[in-house]
Amino acid sequence: MSAPEAQGATVAIVGGGISGLAAAWEIVSRPSGSGSPAKVVVFDAAERTGGKIRTGTVGPVEGIDLGPDTFVTRNSAAVELCRELGLGDDLVAPAAAGAFVWARGALRRLPSASFLGVPTRLAPLAQSGIVSRHGVARAALDLVLPPAALGASARADRSVASIVAPRLGAEVARRLVDPIVGGIHAGSTHDMSAAAVFPELLDAARSGGSLMRALGALRAGNSDPRFEEDGEVPLAPPPIFQSLRGGLERLVDALTRSLRERGVMIHTGAPVTALERQETAWRVVSSATTTDASAVVLATPAAVSAQLLAPHAPPATAALRAIDAASVAIVTLAYRRADVARSLHGGTGYLVPDEGARFVTACTWLTTKWAHLANQQGARDLVVVRASVGRIDDERFARMDDGDIVAKAHAEIARHMGIRRGPVAQSVTRWEGAFPQYRVGHLDRVAMIESAVASTEGIAVCGAFLSGVGIPACIAEARRSAAALMAGGTTRAPS
Ligand SMILES: Cc1cc2nc3c(=O)[nH]c(=O)nc-3n(C[C@H](O)[C@H](O)[C@H](O)COP(=O)(O)OP(=O)(O)OC[C@H]3O[C@@H](n4cnc5c(N)ncnc54)[C@H](O)[C@@H]3O)c2cc1C
Structure with missing residues (x-):
C-alpha cells in the first residue's frame, strides 16, 4: 500500500466525532496534486456525527451545549477550523471571566497569581480564603524546603499530586490543583501524569526547590491563559476562550455539511466491527456496509481503536487498553x-x-x-x-x-x-x-501506540486519548495524522 495521495484512493475514517471529521476535512481540503483526489468515507456508530459535541434546548433556552461549551484559543486549531467553514463571525467570547471554588463553607474567588491552581505568590493565596491559615503557612514552606533528592527517578514521570502536596501541602493540592487539573480530565491528580498534563510542573520539580518560584518565574512575560493574572483573567484581545453563537454543534453541522458537499460519504448508525487486511487494501467492516480502503484513520475512543487494531498491531492494542x-x-x-x-x-x-x-x-x-x-x-x-x-x-x-x-x-x-x-x-x-485518563506514564503509552501504528502501513490513529482532550488539541492531532497518512509518512508530527 503506497501513499494514498498518489492514487486517488479511498480513505476510510472510523469515528465521526470532531477528530474524525477534522481528519476528513484535512484530506478533502488538501490540493490533490497530480493524482485524482482521494475518496473519503466516514463511519460513525451513532445516529449523528459530532461525538461528544452536542447542543440542545433546556426549557425555553436554545443553543445550550450539553457536552463541551467552549474551547481555548491558545491552540488556534478550533478557531481556524471555524473560520475555514465560514463560522468566523459567529465566534463568541465569554461575557464574564474568573472562577470561584467552594471551600470552607463559601464560594471564594480563585487566587490571582497562580498557574493551574499552583499559587505563584503567597499573599493572593491567603486573601482567597480557600485554604486555612495553617494551609497558607504550610504552602509557605515551599519557599524554604530543601530540594527533594530525586536520584535515579529524576527523569521519570510523576503524578501531579505527588509533586504539589509535599511542597505546598495537602490543602493546596486538594482545594486548588486537583479541582482545576483533575477537573479538566474528570480524573484524580493522584495518578495523573505531570509530563502529559502539566509539563511545566514536572520541569519545576526536576529543577528542585520552590514550585512557587519556578512557576512564578515562568509567569513573567507569559500570556499563557493557564496563568491567573492579578485581578481578572484578561478578556480582550484576543479572548482566551471562545464558543459559537448557537452552540458548538454548529461546528459539527457545518463540517458535516461541507464534507458532504465535497463528496464525502458519511455513514451514521454504522459501527465498524473489524478491520481486515487484504492484499492491497484494508477492508472496513461495519453493520451498514463494507468498504475497501487504501488507508484508514481510526478516530474512535481508545478502547474501540484497541479492539480494531488487535489483530494488526498488538503493542498498540496493549497501550490503548491501558488508557481508561x-x-x-x-x-x-x-x-x-x-x-x-x-x-x-x-x-x-x-x-x-x-x-x-x-x-x-x-x-x-x-x-x-x-x-x-x-x-x-x-x-x-x-x-x-x-x-x-x-x-x-x-x-x-x-x-x-x-x-x-x-x-x-x-x-x-x-x-x-x-x-x-x-x-x-x-x-x-x-x-x-x-x-x-492521562495516568502516570501516558507519554510512554502514546509513544508505544505511535510506533506500533507507524509500522502498520496505511493506518493512522487520532482522538482525545492521545495528546490533549480539548477540542483544539483533537482537531490539530487529527489534521496532523491525516496529512501525514496522505503523504505516506509517519502519522504523528515530530514534537
Ligand atoms: C461533558 C464534556 C465536557 C467537555 N468540555 C470541554 C470543553 O469545554 N472544551 C473542550 O475543548 N473540550 C471539552 N471536552 C472534551 C472534548 O469534547 C472531547 O475530548 C472531544 O470532543 C473528543 O472528540 P473525539 O472526536 O476525539 O472523540 P468522540 O467525540 O468521542 O468521537 C468518537 C466517535 O467515534 C464513534 N464510534 C465509537 N465506536 C465506533 C465504532 N465501532 N465505529 C464507528 N464509530 C465509532 C462515536 O460514536 C463518536 O462519534 C468535554 C467533553 C465532555 C464529555
Whole structure:
C-alpha cells in the first residue's frame, strides 16, 4: 500500500466525532496534486456525527451545549477550523471571566497569581480564603524546603499530586490543583501524569526547590491563559476562550455539511466491527456496509481503536487498553432569577474540591458566561447553570435515574448559591467513557501506540486519548495524522 495521495484512493475514517471529521476535512481540503483526489468515507456508530459535541434546548433556552461549551484559543486549531467553514463571525467570547471554588463553607474567588491552581505568590493565596491559615503557612514552606533528592527517578514521570502536596501541602493540592487539573480530565491528580498534563510542573520539580518560584518565574512575560493574572483573567484581545453563537454543534453541522458537499460519504448508525487486511487494501467492516480502503484513520475512543487494531498491531492494542476513561453527566438546570439569592457577577462558575461526599464537581453559570444565551427572549428571567457530576473515582450517578441526579445536584448547588426553589426546567446528559485518563506514564503509552501504528502501513490513529482532550488539541492531532497518512509518512508530527 503506497501513499494514498498518489492514487486517488479511498480513505476510510472510523469515528465521526470532531477528530474524525477534522481528519476528513484535512484530506478533502488538501490540493490533490497530480493524482485524482482521494475518496473519503466516514463511519460513525451513532445516529449523528459530532461525538461528544452536542447542543440542545433546556426549557425555553436554545443553543445550550450539553457536552463541551467552549474551547481555548491558545491552540488556534478550533478557531481556524471555524473560520475555514465560514463560522468566523459567529465566534463568541465569554461575557464574564474568573472562577470561584467552594471551600470552607463559601464560594471564594480563585487566587490571582497562580498557574493551574499552583499559587505563584503567597499573599493572593491567603486573601482567597480557600485554604486555612495553617494551609497558607504550610504552602509557605515551599519557599524554604530543601530540594527533594530525586536520584535515579529524576527523569521519570510523576503524578501531579505527588509533586504539589509535599511542597505546598495537602490543602493546596486538594482545594486548588486537583479541582482545576483533575477537573479538566474528570480524573484524580493522584495518578495523573505531570509530563502529559502539566509539563511545566514536572520541569519545576526536576529543577528542585520552590514550585512557587519556578512557576512564578515562568509567569513573567507569559500570556499563557493557564496563568491567573492579578485581578481578572484578561478578556480582550484576543479572548482566551471562545464558543459559537448557537452552540458548538454548529461546528459539527457545518463540517458535516461541507464534507458532504465535497463528496464525502458519511455513514451514521454504522459501527465498524473489524478491520481486515487484504492484499492491497484494508477492508472496513461495519453493520451498514463494507468498504475497501487504501488507508484508514481510526478516530474512535481508545478502547474501540484497541479492539480494531488487535489483530494488526498488538503493542498498540496493549497501550490503548491501558488508557481508561471516566464517565460524567452534565446536569443543566434553569431557575427563576428571583429564586437565586447569590449574585452571579464576576465569574463564570465554580469548582468543588474532592472533600466530604461532594456530588457536583463543577458548576458553570451559563447565562452569566454566554450573552447569546442570556439575551434570548425566553431566558430573560432565568438563571441557567450546568453542573458536572462524576469522575474516574466517583460513578455514583451511573446507578441513579435522571430524577435522582437532578435532585442531588440541585440540593448541592442550592446550598452553594442560595437557591430558594427547584429548577423550572432541567436536562441530564450522560457521557459514558468520556474523558480518557492521562495516568502516570501516558507519554510512554502514546509513544508505544505511535510506533506500533507507524509500522502498520496505511493506518493512522487520532482522538482525545492521545495528546490533549480539548477540542483544539483533537482537531490539530487529527489534521496532523491525516496529512501525514496522505503523504505516506509517519502519522504523528515530530514534537
Ligand atoms: C461533558 C464534556 C465536557 C467537555 N468540555 C470541554 C470543553 O469545554 N472544551 C473542550 O475543548 N473540550 C471539552 N471536552 C472534551 C472534548 O469534547 C472531547 O475530548 C472531544 O470532543 C473528543 O472528540 P473525539 O472526536 O476525539 O472523540 P468522540 O467525540 O468521542 O468521537 C468518537 C466517535 O467515534 C464513534 N464510534 C465509537 N465506536 C465506533 C465504532 N465501532 N465505529 C464507528 N464509530 C465509532 C462515536 O460514536 C463518536 O462519534 C468535554 C467533553 C465532555 C464529555
